[in-house]
Amino acid sequence: GETIGILGGGQLGRMLAMAAARLGYRCHIYAPEDHSVAAEVSAAHTQAAFDYAAGLSAFAADCAVVTYEFENVPVAPLAALGEVPVFPHPRALETAQDRLNEKTFVTELGGTPAPFAPVDSPEDLRAAIAKIGTPGILKTRRDGYDGKGQWRIMSPEDAEGLDLPDQPLIYEGFVHFSAEFSVILCRGQDGEIRYFDSAHNRHEDGILALSTVPAPDAITAQVPAARELAAKVADALDYVGVLTLEFFATEAGPVFNEMAPRVHNSGHWTIEGAVTCQFENHIRAICGLPLGSTELAADAVEMRNLIGEAANDWAEILKDPANHLHLYGKGDVRPGRKMGHVTRLTFD
Ligand code: ATP
Ligand code: MG
Ligand code: MG
DSSP states (O other): OOEEEEEOOSHHHHHHHHHHHHTTOEEEEEESSSSOTTGGGSSEEEEOOSOHHHHHHHHHHTOSEEEESOSOSOHHHHHTOOSSOBSSOHHHHHHHTSHHHHHHHHHHTTOOBOOEEEESSHHHHHHHHHHHOSSEEEEESSSOOTTTTEEEEOSHHHHHTOOOOSSOEEEEEOOOOSEEEEEEEEEOTTOOEEEOOOOEEEEETTEEEEEEESOOHHHHTTHHHHHHHHHHHHHHTTOOEEEEEEEEEETTEEEEEEEESSOOGGGTTHHHHBSSOHHHHHHHHHTTOOOOOOOBSSSEEEEEEEESOOOOOHHHHHHSTTEEEEEOOOSSOOTTOEEEEEEEEEOO
16 A cells, blocks of 8 residues: 655554554654654654754655644645645645634634734733733744643733743633534545534643533534634635634634644544544545545544543443543653543434
């Protein structure tokens, strides 16, 4: 079979590689770690070493197509690859890896994010708070995930003592939402789009804890508008693969939070809970194959993340035939680290 290159060595890469293997592909992982959980299930592993750009072109030369499971990778060397197709296109990566870019882009397409303003100095922050008000959240524009690089600002005084990090920031108004949900779609090379059911996502300490399908009415009523925006984003980027948009359900309709140009934690339930999971559909899309059905494969699905949990009573979990256990093979347990997840399927 042909070789797929995956940038990033985390659990998303691991699950992509497992889906690719089922379709007869080999995967090569490009990651800076000596040892990654994705490389464990893949044909080969290349360290990014010291020169990411130079290493990347050698890596890509062995691949029929290159994709990514992590958005915080340098765009320029990817865009310069030339011969080897990169899906989703590096432009999607460029848009999504900077919160200011993605919010501006989505606003131009008719979407509604929380009010926002770029912050590069204490004066900017004061001006942003004067314009947008409190409470709000100050976030790094780049590199944040699982709520890292965020500061909640409850009053203008909160901002005064802050030791601002030396990187571009964005201040956004706090959204009073009734629930959070995501739109996960897959777009093929011919432009066909398929949507997975939107999960109701619950976060704890800024980290996704629980996703459930079907979502309550407060969410399903807002899914059509959210899908319409997601399709505009996908079409505008000539997107190929799985794309995720996170939303807040509010009285005024769906408020866009952020996008991820990749498979997403809130779609892990699709491995057992949909006819074709997000990982397989991503592989199908980037390889130019027909997309698989995104229909539900159960009446209800619940996906719970195992966060910072070392040992657990796996036997107890596995005794229940409704449960599907996924462990990512991460050696060191740290607070807030995603170690695995459990998906529960139920049938009426
Ligand atoms: P991810 O791991 O999803 O990439 P992230 O670090 O990019 O996370 P965000 O999605 O920006 O972080 O925020 C994490 C969570 O914090 C959100 O899912 C939501 O629960 C809360 N949150 C973020 N921004 C806002 C906001 N403007 N108003 C209200 N809650 C917010
Ligand atoms: Mg994010
Ligand atoms: Mg998020």
